[in-house]
Amino acid sequence: MKAVRTIEELRSGIRALQINLGPEATVGLVPTMGYLHEGHASLIRRARKDNGIVVVSIFVNPIQFGPGEDYETYPRDEARDLALAEAEGADLVFLPSVETMYPQPTKTKIMVSDITTRLCGASRPGHFDGVTTVVSKLFNIVQPDKGYFGMKDVQQVAVLQQMVQDLNMNVEIVPCPIVREEDGLALSSRNVYLSEEERRQALVLSRSLREAAAAVSEGTAVTAGDIRNLLKRVISQSPLADIEYAEVVSFPGLQPYPDDEEISRKDEAVLMALAVRFGRTRLIDNRLFNPKEAN
Incomplete structure (x- = not known):
């Protein structure tokens, strides 16, 4: 080299x-x-x-x-x-x-x-x-x-x-593909900024995405508003989390879905995307999936 x-x-x-x-x-x-x-x-x-x-x-x-x-x-x-x-x-x-x-x-x-x-x-x-x-x-x-x-x-x-x-x-x-630590935290050069407690609480990002994807795959009607609310509710369980956005958009067009639009029936790539601050550190994470394939 x-x-x-x-x-x-x-x-x-x-x-x-x-x-x-x-x-x-x-x-x-x-x-x-x-x-x-x-x-x-x-x-x-x-x-x-x-x-x-x-x-x-x-x-x-x-x-x-x-x-x-x-x-x-x-x-x-x-x-x-x-x-x-x-x-x-x-x-x-x-x-x-x-x-x-x-x-x-x-x-x-x-x-x-x-x-x-x-x-x-x-x-x-x-x-x-x-x-x-x-x-x-x-x-x-x-x-x-x-x-x-x-x-x-x-x-x-x-x-x-x-x-x-x-x-x-x-x-x-x-x-x-995203590469994660064993506990689910997405690898980032900025992770070095996190304190021990901030890093522990930052695991809520990957957990919120998993729970939202599981809700879609259950087979019941789930709207974009349901997913946004679920993401925010789970992330808010971490006291140090300051949510910048928790969105549900198309990919690659990145068009936000209306709150009342049913996501669980879509046969296209759907992106759940997060940006959350823990102290001075801004972390992003996401999950891209096809809802029909998940059901």
Whole structure:
């Protein structure tokens, strides 16, 4: 594995691998913000399985953080990240500086409308503009055949799929399953912020999603309003939980269902999505399922 910090080094490294492996070798890209954990490792393993060449990028992207968010304090551990990436089979790790990615004030941004205004986009205006801009830059730099993204950030996956479709980008977005701790907590680099008690209470997120899915699979009529109320009721049992949203929407369109719409009979992908704060830590979680298949 080789770690590189400039665009020229990265492109040269990819070309050298392509010459060695042949033109049929596909390129898989795993974009990350570092502080890698088992969730990232699973993405790298999937990319390794699918492709001849695996590139991992590690870049804490300043333009996707809003005022007062944790850009400066976002956890970083380069040596640990490089060790994990190498252990999982990455060929190249791209560690650009902010100056490399944005050598001058950015005058061009990629913006996806509509689906970025709900869920996380409602409370984090401009966040997804930063995501789509940096990912499109990485796609242009790396020219991958496939990009790998975890479904914990399910709205991000939907937004990037829309971007690729609308702009005819020659790259496939590969969504990968949420990876959880044994007790159900979805893995996140921000979990390190949680106190012992906050982490214990944060288990209510996965529990609320399980209970809501079980309610749908019982076979009785369940509306979107029923699911929203159940999610909020279960989460509210944790005194430290501050609910930002507990929603039921279509996927990938992310259109909210009316409260009186029956979910248990739908034959389409339904997304239950959560954003909840525990102290200073904002956690997200979700469950995507087909209600008819569950019944």
